Amino acid sequence: xxxxxxxxxxxxxxxxxxxxxxxxxxxxxxxxxxxxxxxxxxxxxxxxxxxxxxxxxxxxxxxxxxxxxxxxxxxxxxxxxxxxxxxxxxxxxxxxxxxxxxxxxxxxxxxxxxxxxxxxxxxxxxxxxxxxxxxxxxxxxxxxxxxxxxxxxxxxxxxxxxxxxxxxxxxxxxxxxxxxxxxxxxxxxxxxxxxxxxxxxxxxxxxxxxxxxxxxxxxxxxxxxxxxxxxxxxxxxxxxxxxxxxxxxxxxxxxxxxxxxxxxxxxxxxxxxxxxxxxxxxxxxxxxxxxxxxxxxxxxxxxxxxxxxxxxxxxxxxxxxxxxxxxxxxxxxxxxxxxxxxxxxxxxxxxxxxxxxxxxxxxx
Amino acid sequence: xxxxxxxxxxxxxxxxxxxxxxxxxxxxxxxxxxxxxxxxxxxxxxxxxxxxxxxxxxxxxxxxxxxxxxxx
Numbered sequence: 001x002x003x004x005x006x007x008x009x010x011x012x013x014x015x016x017x018x019x020x021x022x023x024x025x026x027x028x029x030x031x032x033x034x035x036x037x038x039x040x041x042x043x044x045x046x047x048x049x050x051x052x053x054x055x056x057x058x059x060x061x062x063x064x065x066x067x068x069x070x071x072x073x074x075x076x077x078x079x080x081x082x083x084x085x086x087x088x089x090x091x092x093x094x095x096x097x098x099x100x101x102x103x104x105x106x107x108x109x110x111x112x113x114x115x116x117x118x119x120x121x122x123x124x125x126x127x128x129x130x131x132x133x134x135x136x137x138x139x140x141x142x143x144x145x146x147x148x149x150x151x152x153x154x155x156x157x158x159x160x161x162x163x164x165x166x167x168x169x170x171x172x173x174x175x176x177x178x179x180x181x182x183x184x185x186x187x188x189x190x191x192x193x194x195x196x197x198x199x200x201x202x203x204x205x206x207x208x209x210x211x212x213x214x215x216x217x218x219x220x221x222x223x224x225x226x227x228x229x230x231x232x233x234x235x236x237x238x239x240x241x242x243x244x245x246x247x248x249x250x251x252x253x254x255x256x257x258x259x260x261x262x263x264x265x266x267x268x269x270x271x272x273x274x275x276x277x278x279x280x281x282x283x284x285x286x287x288x289x290x291x292x293x294x295x296x297x298x299x300x301x302x303x304x305x306x307x308x309x310x311x312x313x314x315x316x317x318x319x320x321x322x323x324x325x326x327x328x329x330x331x332x333x334x335x336x337x338x339x340x341x342x343x344x345x346x347x348x349x350x351x352x353x354x355x356x357x358x359x360x361x362x363x364x
Numbered sequence: 365x366x367x368x369x370x371x372x373x374x375x376x377x378x379x380x381x382x383x384x385x386x387x388x389x390x391x392x393x394x395x396x397x398x399x400x401x402x403x404x405x406x407x408x409x410x411x412x413x414x415x416x417x418x419x420x421x422x423x424x425x426x427x428x429x430x431x432x433x434x435x436x
Contacts, residue, residue: 009406083402085427090375145381153373156400156427223403228376235377236384236411294375308375 008221011243017222018244022251024211025118028066030259031203035270036122038252039066039215040115041297042106042286043271045315046322046331047199048172051191054323057331058186059197063176065205067301068169069212074220074305075166076213081221086162088309091151094355095293095310099317100324101348102289102297107322107331108282108341109133110272112297113226113290116283117245119272121252123264129276133283138230140284141291144356145235149292151359154310162307165315176205198271219302227287227296273336278345282332285348292355367393371408372400372428379404380411383433387415392435394420400428408433 007013025038037043043060050061078084106112109130111119116134119127179189186195194200202208218224222244229245232238256262266274273279290296293314295303300318303311325331330344369386371379379399386395395417397408405428409419412433420432 009410081402085401087373090373145377150374150378154375155373223406225376231377236380236414238380238411238414240410294377310375 008218009223011240014222014224014240014244015247017218017224018247019251020218021114021215021224022121022248023255024215025114026121026252026255026259026261028203028208028211029261031207032201033203033208034198034201035261036119036124037111037115037198037271038118040111040118041067041070041301042103042112042318042322043110043115043198045297045318046103046107046325049319049322050199050326051193053192054319055326056192057326059194060199060326061186061192061194062199062202063172063191064202065173065176065209066212066215068173069209069214070216070219070298070301071166071169071305073213073216073218074302075216077217077220078306083220084159084162084307086157086159086307086309087154088157088161089155090153090310091359092310092313094151094359095314096317096320097351098289098293098355099300099314100321101351102286102293103318103321104325104330104344104348105282105285105289106297107325108337108345109279109286110332112286114296114298117226117249118252119269121249121256121262122270123256123262124269124272125264125266126269126272126274126276126279129279130283133280134287135230136280137284137287137289138227138291139234141288141356142231142235144292144360145231148360149356150361151294151310152361154308157309159307161309164309165304165312173209216302216305219298220306223299224302225296225299227290228299230287231291271334273332273334275332275336278332278337278342281345282341285345285352288349288352288356292352366396366432369395369397371404372398374404376403376407380407383408383411384415387412387417387435394432394434397431397433398425398428399431400426405429405431
């Protein structure tokens with residue numbers, strides 16, 4: 001156990017996890033997931049919000065087993081290596097708000113950091129603006145961190161507190177098994193499904209779940225985090241996590257070339273729009289919110305799996321944020337930003353600045 | 365007498381930030397960092413090595429770890 005434990009904390013450990021995600025994200029796309037969306041934590045949580053009826057955008061409704069796998073895979077790894085620690089109490093309401101605005105920003109761009117690099121690896125030039133925005137947002141976040149921003153300490157708590165999000169995910173899986181998709185039907189029992197659009201495109205349930213579990217396991221061991229990759233480099237010149245993130249994009253690109261999934265250009269890219277300023281702006285918001293919350297959306301799922309109840313609240317914030325995004329017309333579509341997307345980004349940035357400037361209390 | 369950084373209950377990147385601040389403050393000597401997750405243990409150890417500090421010991425303490433780093 002010790003050898004494996006040390007391996008994933010090493011440079012080659014994080015590189016191998018980045019490579020694993022790069023390969024399987026593209027294979028998931030080949031096996032049925034939407035184009036340049038083999039894995040997208042924001043999009044997939046948005047699809048889950050749709051499946052639950054928290055929004056009624058008909059083309060994005062599906063409980064994504066990858067997300068369930070991320071949380072449960074991390075839970076298994078945390079128990080296997082005695083790292084499960086139930087903890088809560090570090091400003092949960094702030095984490096909820098940050099999660100909601102992170103999702104709103106990500107859906108203006110149409111992707112989380114994971115999908116931003118998968119879009120780039122697929123040849124979508126618009127992703128460059130999203131990635132620049134992500135870096136810009138995280139950079140602003142590091143200024144707050146240098147200025148003493150923090151959300152305070154967590155407290156140790158009942159083990160069952162740490163189990164709640166994993167149990168919710170397990171509940172979603174059970175719902176999928178009780179109410180499976182019926183061909184051509186928009187509803188099965190209590191769950192909504194998409195008959196067309198990205199929500200209708202998915203790899204077989206078992207394949208998605210197993211890959212999700214494996215990624216969840218590996219990411220918990222290696223602490224893989226796309227936001228942390230950029231933040232640590234900006235803040236400490238520490239390139240450890242960045243190596244994993246870069247490996248992900250390089251491997252994803254190579255696999256796309258092999259599978260014939262690389263189509264360079266800006267116009268008519270899958271599930272993307274060409275409004276560069278708002279591809280940038282949406283991800284400034286998302287990047288800043290992730291930086292203030294201490295983790296990218298994937299990392300929040302892995303943290304929730306190892307018992308972090310505050311990360312779990314961030315996840316719920318993202319799912320609710322997805323509902324708000326689609327119900328209020330904030331989310332973009334291939335035609336461009338939604339009718340209220342731009343003001344929402346501005347409000348989100350103001351909210352993040354408020355949080356960053358006012359939560360600088362010294363740690364006791 | 366060592367300087368103590370209590371980073372228990374703090375999440376990423378606070379334990380590393382506090383450690384680096386302490387290193388800047390005392391420049392050399394010994395620092396003890398208390399953390400409560402394996403992630404923080406790894407991050408603090410990695411950051412210390414990168415900064416040219418020596419990780420003298422990592423001992424379990426309570427539900428976390430007590431990391432001692434030093435620089436001559």
